[in-house]
Amino acid sequence: MRTSIRKTKTMTCLLANSLFVKSSIASFQSPKPSLYLSDAFCTFPTGFCNSNPRCSRRWFCSSSRTMEWISYLSQLEAAEIDETLMGPLGFSVDQLMELAGLSVATAIAEVYRSSEYSRVLAICGPGNNGGDGLVAARHLHHFGYKPSICYPKRTPKPLYTGLVTQLESLSIPFLSVEDLPSDLSNEFDIMVDAMFGFSFHGTPRPPFDNLIQRLASLHNYDQTHQKSPVIVSVDIPSGWHVEEGDISGEGIKPDMLVSLTAPKFCAKKFRGPHHFLGGRFVPLTIVDKYKLCLPPYPGTSMCVRIGKPPQVDISALRENYISPAFLEEQVEADPFNQFHKWFDDAVAAGLREPNAMALSTAGKDGKPSSRMVLLKGVDKDGLVWYTNYESKKAHQLSENACASILFYWDGLNRQVRVEGSVEKVSEEESEQYFHSRPRGSQIGAMVSEQSSVVPGREAFHRKYKELEDQFSDGSLIPKPKHWGGYRLKPELFEFWQGQPSRLHDRLQYSLVEFITNKFSFLVTSLKELKIAVFFSELIKVGVCSRKSQKLFHSKILVLLLLQAICYTEISEYLHAWRR
Numbered sequence: 001m002r003t004s005i006r007k008t009k010t011m012t013c014l015l016a017n018s019l020f021v022k023s024s025i026a027s028f029q030s031p032k033p034s035l036y037l038s039d040a041f042c043t044f045p046t047g048f049c050n051s052n053p054r055c056s057r058r059w060f061c062s063s064s065r066t067m068e069w070i071s072y073l074s075q076l077e078a079a080e081i082d083e084t085l086m087g088p089l090g091f092s093v094d095q096l097m098e099l100a101g102l103s104v105a106t107a108i109a110e111v112y113r114s115s116e117y118s119r120v121l122a123i124c125g126p127g128n129n130g131g132d133g134l135v136a137a138r139h140l141h142h143f144g145y146k147p148s149i150c151y152p153k154r155t156p157k158p159l160y161t162g163l164v165t166q167l168e169s170l171s172i173p174f175l176s177v178e179d180l181p182s183d184l185s186n187e188f189d190i191m192v193d194a195m196f197g198f199s200f201h202g203t204p205r206p207p208f209d210n211l212i213q214r215l216a217s218l219h220n221y222d223q224t225h226q227k228s229p230v231i232v233s234v235d236i237p238s239g240w241h242v243e244e245g246d247i248s249g250e251g252i253k254p255d256m257l258v259s260l261t262a263p264k265f266c267a268k269k270f271r272g273p274h275h276f277l278g279g280r281f282v283p284l285t286i287v288d289k290y291k292l293c294l295p296p297y298p299g300t301s302m303c304v305r306i307g308k309p310p311q312v313d314i315s316a317l318r319e320n321y322i323s324p325a326f327l328e329e330q331v332e333a334d335p336f337n338q339f340h341k342w343f344d345d346a347v348a349a350g351l352r353e354p355n356a357m358a359l360s361t362a363g364k365d366g367k368p369s370s371r372m373v374l375l376k377g378v379d380k381d382g383l384v385w386y387t388n389y390e391s392k393k394a395h396q397l398s399e400n401a402c403a404s405i406l407f408y409w410d411g412l413n414r415q416v417r418v419e420g421s422v423e424k425v426s427e428e429e430s431e432q433y434f435h436s437r438p439r440g441s442q443i444g445a446m447v448s449e450q451s452s453v454v455p456g457r458e459a460f461h462r463k464y465k466e467l468e469d470q471f472s473d474g475s476l477i478p479k480p481k482h483w484g485g486y487r488l489k490p491e492l493f494e495f496w497q498g499q500p501s502r503l504h505d506r507l508q509y510s511l512v513e514f515i516t517n518k519f520s521f522l523v524t525s526l527k528e529l530k531i532a533v534f535f536s537e538l539i540k541v542g543v544c545s546r547k548s549q550k551l552f553h554s555k556i557l558v559l560l561l562l563q564a565i566c567y568t569e570i571s572e573y574l575h576a577w578r579r
C-alpha cells in the first residue's frame with residue numbers, strides 16, 4: 001500500500017489511500033498537548049542519540065516501529081568496558097551490580113505485573129551475572145513479587161555473601177538444584193536466567209548444563225501457552241555464545257532479554273517479544289571511546305525498551321478487577337459528597353492527574369466528540385473546567401448544552417460518570433482562575449487558536465516568544481476574551497467499582513428519575529384522594545354506613561400524610577443535590 005504524504009500550503013497533509021486529512025491542530029487544553037497528530041501515534045521517544053552528542057544518527061519510529069540504530073558490543077569490548085568502569089572511572093562492582101539488578105527488576109515490573117506473575121525463580125550463576133540476579137530478586141521482593149533463589153555455586157566473596165544475607169533477612173527461600181520441583185511450570189511464573197553473562201565461554205558445566213536444558217525445554221516464545229513461566233535473561237541468554245548467539249539452536253529462548261550497558265552481538269539473534277536495555281550509568285568517556293549509540297532513557301526510568309514491541313492480541317487484553325464491594329448502604333446520601341470521597345481516594349492513591357476527565361459533547365448534528373480536560377473545581381453548582389471559547393467543544397456546547405463527563409481512576413478500578421447541562425462561568429470567575437495559572441500557561445492561552453489549523457510549530461513558538469518578551473517585566477497578562485470556564489450542572493451521577501468476573505457495582509443518583517417517581521406517586525395518590533373525598537361526601541348524604549365513613553376518613557388521612565412525606569422528600573432531595 002502506498003503511503004505518500006502530500007503537503008499543501010496550509011500544512012494540511014493528505015494521506016494517500018486514506019480518507020483522513022491530517023492537519024496540525026492547535027491545542028493547549030488537553031493534559032498532554034499534542035500539536036501534531038502524527039506524534040500521537042509514536043510509541044518511542046524520538047530524538048538524537050542522547051548518550052553521544054557526536055552521534056548524528058537519529059532515533060525514529062519507522063513504519064515497522066523498530067529502533068533504527070543501536071550499538072552492539074563484542075565479548076572483548078564488554079570486558080574492557082567493565083574494567084574501565086571499575087578502574088579509572090572509579091565505579092565499584094557493588095554499585096554497578098546494584099544498578100544492573102535494579103534495571104532488570106524494573107524491566108520485569110514494566111511487562112509482567114506482580115498480580116499475575118508473582119512467583120519468581122532467579123537462577124544465579126557464579127559470576128557477576130549471578131550477582132545481578134540476586135540484586136534483581138531483592139528489588140522484585142520489594143515490588144511485591146515472591147522470589148525464590150537457586151544459587152548452586154556460591155562465591156565466597158563479601159559482596160556475594162552480603163547479597164545472600166540481605167535476601168535471607170527478607171525470608172526469601174533458597175532452593176538447591178535437588179529441591180527444585182520436577183515441573184517448574186506449575187510452581188513459577190517468571191524464571192530469571194542470571195547464570196552467565198559476557199564472560200561465558202565453551203559449553204556449560206554442571207550443574208548449569210542441566211539447569212539451562214530445563215529452561216530451554218520449558219517453552220519457547222512462539223508457543224504462547226498461558227501456563228508456562230516466562231524466561232527473563234540477564235544481559236545474555238545463558239549458554240548462548242556471547243557473539244554468535246544460540247549456535248546449537250537448542251538453547252534458552254527467553255521471552256525477555258535485559259541487555260546491560262549495551263547489547264552484546266548475540267542480542268541480534270534474540271527473537272523474544274521484550275528486549276530492554278538497562279545500566280543507566282554509562283559515562284561519556286565510554287560512549288566516546290566505543291562510539292556507542294544508545295537510546296535515551298525515558299524520564300527517571302532505569303530501563304528502556306529497545307527493538308520491536310510485541311504484537312498485542314487486543315481481544316486477549318483483559319483485567320480481572322479485585323476491589324472491595326461498593327454497596328448501597330455505604331454511599332453518601334448526597335452525590336457531591338460521594339464524589340468528593342472518591343476524588344480524595346484518587347488523590348491519596350497518588351494517581352497521576354486524578355482531575356483528568358473525558359468530556360463528551362455533541363452539537364446540533366448529534367455527532368459526539370470526546371477529549372480530556374482538567375477539572376478545576378467542584379462546588380454546590382457543579383463541575384468546572386476552563387478552555388477556549390472558540391474550540392470545537394465550545395461550538396458544540398453553544399448548540400447543545402448537554403454534556404457528559406467521565407473520570408477513570410485506573411489504580412482504584414473506579415469510574416464516575418456525570419451528566420447534565422453546561423453553562424459558562426462568570427467572567428469574574430474566569431478572570432480569577434486565569435491569573436492563578438502559571439504565566440507560561442497564560443501566554444499559551446493567548447497564543448492558542450484552538451481547533452484551528454495552524455501554519456506550523458515554528459510560527460506558534462515565535463508568537464509565544466514575542467508575548468513572553470512583551471510580558472517579561474512581570475506585568476499583568478490580560479485574559480483573552482476567547483478564554484474562560486464552563487460549569488456542568490449534574491443531573492446524573494454514576495459511580496462504578498470494578499469487580500471480579502465482570503460483576504461490577506454501579507450506583508446511580510438520578511435527579512430526573514427520582515423526581516419523576518415522586519411526581520407519579522403524587523398524581524396517583526391525588527386521584528385516590530379525590531375518590532376517597534367523593535365517597536365520604538356520599539356518606540354525608542346517607543348513601544353509606546357509618547363504618548365505611550370511618551374507613552374513608554382514615555384513608556384520606558393516610559393519603560394526606562403520604563403526600564406530605566413525599567413533598568418533604570422531594571424538597572430534601574433537591575436541597576441535598578444543590579448543596
Ligand SMILES: NC(=O)C1=CN([C@@H]2O[C@H](COP(=O)(O)OP(=O)(O)OC[C@H]3O[C@@H](n4cnc5c(N)ncnc54)[C@H](OP(=O)(O)O)[C@@H]3O)[C@@H](O)[C@H]2O)[C@@H](O)CC1
Nearest residue numbers: 082096097127128129196197198199200201203204205235
Ligand atoms: N560493566 C558491565 O557491563 C556490567 C556487568 N555486569 C554483569 O556482569 C556480567 C559479567 O560478569 P562476569 O565477568 O563475572 O561473568 P559471568 O558471565 O557472570 O560469569 C563468569 C563465571 O562463569 C563461569 N563460567 C564461564 N563459562 C562457563 C562454563 N562454560 N560453564 C560453567 N561456568 C562457566 C566462570 O568460571 P571460569 O570459567 O572463570 O572458571 C565465572 O565463574 C555481565 O554479563 C553482567 O551481567 C553488572 O553486574 C554490572 C555492570
Ligand SMILES: [K+]
Nearest residue numbers: 193196234236
Ligand atoms: K544470563
